[in-house]
Amino acid sequence: MFKLSTLALVLASAFAAPAFAACPDASTSVTFGTYNSGVTNRAVAGTCTIDDQILDDEQQWGSQASFLAHVSKVSFDLLKAGKISATERVKLMAAAQASGIGNSIKVKLIGFNDFHGYIKAGEGSSSNPGVARFSTKIKALRAQNSLNAVVSAGDMIGASPLTSALFKDEPTIEAMNRIGIDFNSVGNHEFDEGKTELLRMKQGGNHPTDPFSGSGLPQDLKDGEFAGAKFDFLAANVVETESGNTVFPAYGVKSFLGNKVAFIGMTLEATPTIVSPSGVAGLEFRDEANTVNALIPTLQAQGIKSVVVLIHEGGFASGGMNGCTGVSGPIVDIVNRLHPEVDLVISGHTHAAYNCLINNSAGQPVRVTSAGQYGRNLTDIDMVIDTKTKNVLSIAATNLLTGTGATTAEDPALTDLVAHYNAAAAVPASRVIGKITAGITKTNNAAGESALGDVIADAQLAATASVATGGAVIAMMNPGGIRSDLPYNLASAGFAYDGAVTYGNAFTVQPFGNSLVTMTLTGEQIKTALETQFIGCNGQTQERILQISNGFSYAYTAANACNARITSMTLNGLPVDTAASYRVTVNSFLADGGDGFVVLKNGTDRLGGEVDTDAFEKYLQANPSGVAPGPQNRIVKN
Amino acid sequence: MKTNLLKPLVASLLLVGCVSAQAAHFEVLGYNATSRYSGTVDFTDFNFNGDYTSGGNDFGTAVSAIETTTDYEHSGNASGSFLGGNFLDLTTSVSFSSANPIEYYGIATAVEKTVQLQVVADAGDIGPQVNVSFAGLSSTFSGLVGSSEGTFQTSVRVSQGSNVLANFTTKQFADQNVNFAFAAQAGDIIVLSASQGVHMNASGPIDASLTGMLYGNFTVTAVPEPEQYAMLLAGLGLIAGVARRRSSR
Numbered sequence: 001m002f003k004l005s006t007l008a009l010v011l012a013s014a015f016a017a018p019a020f021a022a023c024p025d026a027s028t029s030v031t032f033g034t035y036n037s038g039v040t041n042r043a044v045a046g047t048c049t050i051d052d053q054i055l056d057d058e059q060q061w062g063s064q065a066s067f068l069a070h071v072s073k074v075s076f077d078l079l080k081a082g083k084i085s086a087t088e089r090v091k092l093m094a095a096a097q098a099s100g101i102g103n104s105i106k107v108k109l110i111g112f113n114d115f116h117g118y119i120k121a122g123e124g125s126s127s128n129p130g131v132a133r134f135s136t137k138i139k140a141l142r143a144q145n146s147l148n149a150v151v152s153a154g155d156m157i158g159a160s161p162l163t164s165a166l167f168k169d170e171p172t173i174e175a176m177n178r179i180g181i182d183f184n185s186v187g188n189h190e191f192d193e194g195k196t197e198l199l200r201m202k203q204g205g206n207h208p209t210d211p212f213s214g215s216g217l218p219q220d221l222k223d224g225e226f227a228g229a230k231f232d233f234l235a236a237n238v239v240e241t242e243s244g245n246t247v248f249p250a251y252g253v254k255s256f257l258g259n260k261v262a263f264i265g266m267t268l269e270a271t272p273t274i275v276s277p278s279g280v281a282g283l284e285f286r287d288e289a290n291t292v293n294a295l296i297p298t299l300q301a302q303g304i305k306s307v308v309v310l311i312h313e314g315g316f317a318s319g320g321m322n323g324c325t326g327v328s329g330p331i332v333d334i335v336n337r338l339h340p341e342v343d344l345v346i347s348g349h350t351h352a353a354y355n356c357l358i359n360n361s362a363g364q365p366v367r368v369t370s371a372g373q374y375g376r377n378l379t380d381i382d383m384v385i386d387t388k389t390k391n392v393l394s395i396a397a398t399n400l401l402t403g404t405g406a407t408t409a410e411d412p413a414l415t416d417l418v419a420h421y422n423a424a425a426a427v428p429a430s431r432v433i434g435k436i437t438a439g440i441t442k443t444n445n446a447a448g449e450s451a452l453g454d455v456i457a458d459a460q461l462a463a464t465a466s467v468a469t470g471g472a473v474i475a476m477m478n479p480g481g482i483r484s485d486l487p488y489n490l491a492s493a494g495f496a497y498d499g500a501v502t503y504g505n506a507f508t509v510q511p512f513g514n515s516l517v518t519m520t521l522t523g524e525q526i527k528t529a530l531e532t533q534f535i536g537c538n539g540q541t542q543e544r545i546l547q548i549s550n551g552f553s554y555a556y557t558a559a560n561a562c563n564a565r566i567t568s569m570t571l572n573g574l575p576v577d578t579a580a581s582y583r584v585t586v587n588s589f590l591a592d593g594g595d596g597f598v599v600l601k602n603g604t605d606r607l608g609g610e611v612d613t614d615a616f617e618k619y620l621q622a623n624p625s626g627v628a629p630g631p632q633n634r635i636v637k638n
Numbered sequence: 639m640k641t642n643l644l645k646p647l648v649a650s651l652l653l654v655g656c657v658s659a660q661a662a663h664f665e666v667l668g669y670n671a672t673s674r675y676s677g678t679v680d681f682t683d684f685n686f687n688g689d690y691t692s693g694g695n696d697f698g699t700a701v702s703a704i705e706t707t708t709d710y711e712h713s714g715n716a717s718g719s720f721l722g723g724n725f726l727d728l729t730t731s732v733s734f735s736s737a738n739p740i741e742y743y744g745i746a747t748a749v750e751k752t753v754q755l756q757v758v759a760d761a762g763d764i765g766p767q768v769n770v771s772f773a774g775l776s777s778t779f780s781g782l783v784g785s786s787e788g789t790f791q792t793s794v795r796v797s798q799g800s801n802v803l804a805n806f807t808t809k810q811f812a813d814q815n816v817n818f819a820f821a822a823q824a825g826d827i828i829v830l831s832a833s834q835g836v837h838m839n840a841s842g843p844i845d846a847s848l849t850g851m852l853y854g855n856f857t858v859t860a861v862p863e864p865e866q867y868a869m870l871l872a873g874l875g876l877i878a879g880v881a882r883r884r885s886s887r
Binding site: 062063064065066068069072073076079080085086087089090091093094097258387388 | 697849
C-alpha cells in the first residue's frame with residue numbers, strides 16, 4: 001500500500017502540473033525551510049516563482065531521498081526551460097540536501113478513550129458535545145497535518161446512552177466509520193455483550209434477534225444490514241485459550257510516507273472480573289506490559305521503531321486535563337515495566353484526563369495520555385519520526401476540549417446520522433412507562449446505598465417473588481449496572497404528567513439488557529457475597545456495595561478483616577440462617593460471577609426471568625400513584 | 639452436487655482475479671552507493687565525495703559543491719536515490735563559467751550500485767512467477783558551448799548472480815525512454831546497478847554546463863502458472879457445461 005502511495009506522490013510531483021498553493025512567494029531568495037540556497041527567487045511560471053514551483057517544502061517528505069528526487073526533477077525542468085542556470089541548479093540541490101527536509105516527518109495522532117456511544121449532544125449530560133462536534137474537532141486537527149491517525153483506547157461502545165445503545169451501539173460504529181478513525185483498542189465494555197457480539201461489531205451483519213439492529217441510514221449499511229467497523233479493533237492481550245490466537249489483531253500499522261508506526265491495542269488484564277463471564281468464556285486476558293514487551297521483537301523485525309500503545313487501563317492525576325500531579329493507578333506500574341522501544345501510551349478506563357511522563361523499564365520518561373470521557377476531550381499529539389532510523393525523535397501532547405454549544409460547530413457530515421437515530425429512538429424512548437414521586441438518584445450514602453439502587457432491587461424482587469417467577473425473597477443489584485439517575489420529568493417540559501418516567505429514562509439507567517436470574521443460595525453464600533463487596537476480599541478489586549431489596553438488611557464494619565465485616569443479616573426482621581436456603585434474584589451479569597462475585601456462580605435451581613428494564617417497567621405500573629425514592633436504610637455501616 | 643460445483647467455480651473466480659493483476663514487490667536487502675564530484679581548474683584539484691543514507695525502504699546519496707572566485711565559478715552535483723523499493727532517480731551535473739582563459743575539467747558521477755533486492759510474493763499470489771518491468775526516462779541538458787566538450791553515460795543493469803537479466807546503456811544526448819522487462823521468481827535475489835556520469839572540459843572565457851538525469855520505476859507483477867490457466871479454463875468449461883445442462887431441463 002505505502003509503496004503505491006509513495007510512488008503516486010513522487011509521480012504526481014514529477015509529472016503533474018504543480019498546484020501552486022500561494023503564488024507568488026515573496027521571498028527574495030529561494031529557501032528550503034529556513035535554509036537559504038542563495039539562488040535569487042523570481043517568476044518562472046506566470047507569477048509563480050522558483051520558490052513556489054520547486055520547493056513544496058511545506059509539505060512533508062517521507063525521506064530526504066524523496067525530497068531530493070523531487071527537487072532534482074523540478075530543477076532539471078527549469079534548467080531545460082532556460083529558467084535557471086546549471087550552477088543555480090547545483091545550488092538548489094545543495095541547499096535541498098543541507099536543509100534536512102525529509103530527514104524527519106511530523107505525524108499527528110489524535111487520541112481519545114471511553115467514548116461510550118455518546119453520539120447525541122446533551123444526552124446523558126449537558127456537557128456531552130455529541131459526535132458531530134467531536135468530528136468537527138478531529139477534522140480541524142487533521143487539517144493541520146495530512147499525516148495523521150485517529151485512535152481510541154477502548155470503551156468506544158458499551159454502557160452507552162439510549163440513542164446508541166437501543167441500536168446495539170451500531171450508531172457509534174457507523175459514526176466512527178464516517179469520521180474515519182484508524183484503530184480502537186478493545187476495552188472492558190467492548191465485551192459487555194460477549195465476544196460474539198463484539199466480533200459482529202467488527203464484521204457487520206444484523207443482530208440475530210434485536211429488532212432495532214440494522215436501522216442505519218442506507219449509506220451506512222452494507223447489503224441492507226449493519227456494515228461493521230471499517231477500522232480495526234485491537235486486542236493484543238485477549239487470547240483464545242484453545243488456539244492461542246488473539247481475538248483481534250494485536251497491533252495495527254499505519255505508514256506515513258513509508259515510515260511505519262505500530263499501534264498495539266489492549267484492554268486491562270482484569271477485564272474478566274468486570275464483564276459478564278459467559279461473554280468472555282474461553283478467553284484469556286494477559287498481563288499488559290508483558291504482552292507489549294513480547295511484541296517488540298516482532299515489530300523490530302519489520303523495521304518498525306515507532307511504537308504506540310493503546311491501552312484500556314489508566315490512572316488518576318490532578319492538575320487539570322494536562323496535569324499529572326500525583327499520578328497513581330495501574331497504568332503507572334504498567335508503564336514502569338514497558339520496553340524502552342515504546343514511544344507513547346494512550347490510556348483510558350478511568351475516565352480521567354491527564355498528560356503524564358512516566359518512566360519505562362529503562363528509567364526513561366514516556367508520554368502517557370488520557371482524554372477524559374464521552375468525547376469531551378481529545379488528545380492532540382505531534383510525533384516527530386527520524387526517516388532514516390525510524391525512531392521517534394520527539395512527542396508533544398495536549399489535551400483539548402471538544403467544546404459544547406456554540407463553541408464548536410456540529411459537523412454536517414455527522415448530523416444526519418445522529419438525527420436519524422434520534423428520530424428512530426424517539427417513539428420507543430418517549431413511551432411513558434410509569435410514575436415517580438421525585439427524582440431518584442444513584443448517589444450513595446455513607447454505607448454505599450442509593451435511593452435508585454433500592455428501587456431497582458425492589459423491582460427485581462417484585463418481578464421474581466411469585467412462585468411461578470422464582471419465589472425470590474431477596475434481590476441484589478450490582479452498583480456498576482446503574483448508569484444514571486432517574487430524573488423527575490415535568491409536564492411543563494412536555495411530559496405526559498409530572499413524574500412521568502419514559503422508557504428512555506429507564507433504559508439510560510439500565511442500558512445493558514441483562515435478564516434476571518433467581519437462584520438458591522445458603523445464608524452462608526449470601527454472607528460470602530456480601531463479604532466480597534470489599535476491596536481485597538475474595539478477589540475483589542474495588543469496593544462494590546450491592547443494592548438490596550426491601551425486607552433484607554445487613555450491617556458491616558469496614559475496619560474488620562476480610563470475611564469478618566458482615567456483622568448481621570436479617571430478612572423481614574429475622575436473622576438470616578447461614579445454613580438455610582434462600583431464593584435470591586440477581587441479574588445475569590452477577591449470576592455469572594460478574595464484578596468478582598464468584599460465589600453467585602454456585603447458586604442452584606436457577607430460573608431465568610425478564611429483562612431488567614421490563615421488570616422495572618412492570619414495577620412502575622404496579623404502583624400507579626408513583627414510586628418514591630428508596631429509603632437508603634437497608635445497609636448499615638459501622 | 640452443489641459442493642462439487644462450488645470448488646471449480648471458486649477456483650476459476652479466484653484465477654480470473656489473478657490473471658488481471660497480482661501484486662508482488664521488491665524488498666531491499668542491501669544497499670551500497672556513492673556519489674562524487676571532482677574538478678580541476680588550472681591544475682588546482684577539487685574533490686567531493688558524497689555520503690549515502692540508508693534505512694527503511696528509501697536510500698539516497700548526494701554531493702553538491704560550488705566554488706566561486708573572482709576569476710571563475712564551477713559547480714558539480716551528483717545524487718542518486720532508490721525510493722520505496724521501486725523508484726530509481728539519478729542526477730548529475732557539472733558547470734563552469736569564467737571571463738578568463740582558464741582551463742576546466744569536471745566530472746560528476748552518481749552511482750547506485752549493488753542494490754540487493756529480493757522478489758517477494760504478496761498474500762494472495764498464486765505461484766512464484768513474477769514479471770518485472772521498468773519504465774523511465776533518461777534525459778540530458780547540454781549547455782556545451784564554444785570550446786567546451788563533454789560526455790555523459792547512463793546505465794542500468796539487473797543481474798542474478800552472473801546472469802544479466804536486463805541491461806540499458808546510453809550516451810545519447812536526446813531524451814530517451816528506458817524500458818525493459820524480465821521474469822523472475824518469488825524468493826529470487828537480484829542486484830540492481832545503476833549509474834550516471836558526466837564529464838566536461840572547457841576553456842574560458844566560457845559559460846558551459848552539462849546535466850543529466852534518469853528516473854523510472856519498477857513494477858513487479860505476479861503471474862499464474864500455465865497449469866493454473868488450465869485450471870481456470872477447466873473451471874469455466876465446467877460452469878458452461880452445467881449451465882447448458884440446466885437450460886436443457
